Amino acid sequence: MFSLVTDNLSFAYKDSNTIDNVNLKVESGQVLVILGPNGIGKSTLINCLSGVFSKYKGSIKLDNDELKKIDSKKLSHKLALVSQGVNINTNLSLFDYLLLGRSSFHSIFSQPNKNDEILVDSIITKIGLESLKFTSMQNMSGGQKQLANIGRALVQEPKLLIMDEPTSALDYKNQVKVLKLVKSLSKQGIAIVMSTHDPNQATMVADSVGLLMSNKTYNQGSTNVILNDQSLSKLYQTPIISTFSDDLQRNVFGIEMG
């Protein structure tokens, strides 16, 4: 059983957001959704958890190993980051982009081999972009870029996926595609941490939800317990109302315009 556990995780940087005493936990096969308003430090938290920011205080344990002490090569075999897909700005084809997920399996002097290419092909099938295998990343839509981004992370064969607002720039159809993929990956035993603005997505995929509050506290609990009108209204500092949908068999959250 693989696990990611933080103990009083804090981070401060002169021109980025700060997070304070975050205690979170996620295990193999679970989806943890981080909710919070703009600018509260969701991306900072994601960057700490994925090893991009290493000057954090407190601890981040991956299977009992302290994250910043893990060699970056080994770390890339344990966790993979899915940053926001719109940021992909390379001219490489989808296939060549995904192949880069194998970089840390080779030295600077070697090239990817046949097995790497077979793996990439199978993951292109998994994310459903077979017809775009040789298309330049520049010519892809936001949704396709995001799926490609997840694909590149999967090529690393990680035990933990960390996703920074994977649905933020996507329309409904592509949101559903990404969320379904998230759900199926967790069923295959991958631990997933994803940040989002939308509590409705949390009710769709999350096993547990973490709220990054504006007073810098962090609360984590199971989705049904922690997501309610009061907690969300407080989180976003605007009235939010939920109704149970019989068709969807889950709570649906809406914004009250006043």
Place this chain on the structure above:
Amino acid sequence: MTEVSRFFLGRANSATKLILDLRFIRIIAVILVGAGLSMAGATFQSVFNNGLASPNILGVSTGASVGAAIAILNNAPIYVIELAAFIMGIVTVVLTIVIDSFMHSKSSIGLILSGIIMSGLMQSILGSMKYIADPEDQLQSIVYWEMGSFMKVDKQALYSVGPIILVGIIFLLITRWRLNALTLDLATVKTIGINPKLNRNIMIAFATLLTAAAVCLCGVIGWIGLVVPHISRQLVGDDNRYALPMSAGVGAVLLVIADTLARSVSVNDIPLSIVTGFIGVPIFIFILIKGRNIGV
């Protein structure tokens, strides 16, 4: 033709041998420089993920010109001019990197800006040297050097600089797949298990070495390092596993053609940058009109 075959069999008479020897040395130098500058350009374009990057982006060529000009003003022999160019080229890039390190910039933009700053400074120094140079011979030498020529390349120069270019070419060829990863954003590069700064600096170091060596052999040759990578990517796509070797090939062929023209258009050799400019500009316009995304 028979004289040529005798040359290769080592049986040519001394006059033929001398001419063919010179031609042979010149063509080897042209091939090495054409391949080297094009690979350096392709490397810089990948590292900065910017299609407008050329081998001079960090100021190496302008710095080398200053080095050469200092030596020319002191009436130094040719090998001192070459050495001074090489050293000043490297020094300029080191200064560019030092300025960038003070900027604390998170992307490559800081390095590009530092390159512009250092190039500007070196241009001014070069300008003042041209101003004080003796217009009879020194000024002419500096200007000629600034526009590139293989006319003065001899055996000794090729034997001392050629191996450096060859090492640069071989290193970049072996490590070319890593260049693909460096076109991604910093956070992603880090989490796929690569040290972005270290890898970037290694690539920059070898591309700089290549450029400095090329410039010290034959002066500054424009356009090749900028245009050839684009032609190559048109032919084989953006994967550097194919684009980099293709750049080497296209660069070598194009510069051989340019040098042949430079030798044969008039009685005297005309400076190479004039020829590469006339060839490079239309090709670059064609690529831009075809709507290729050059990453800017």
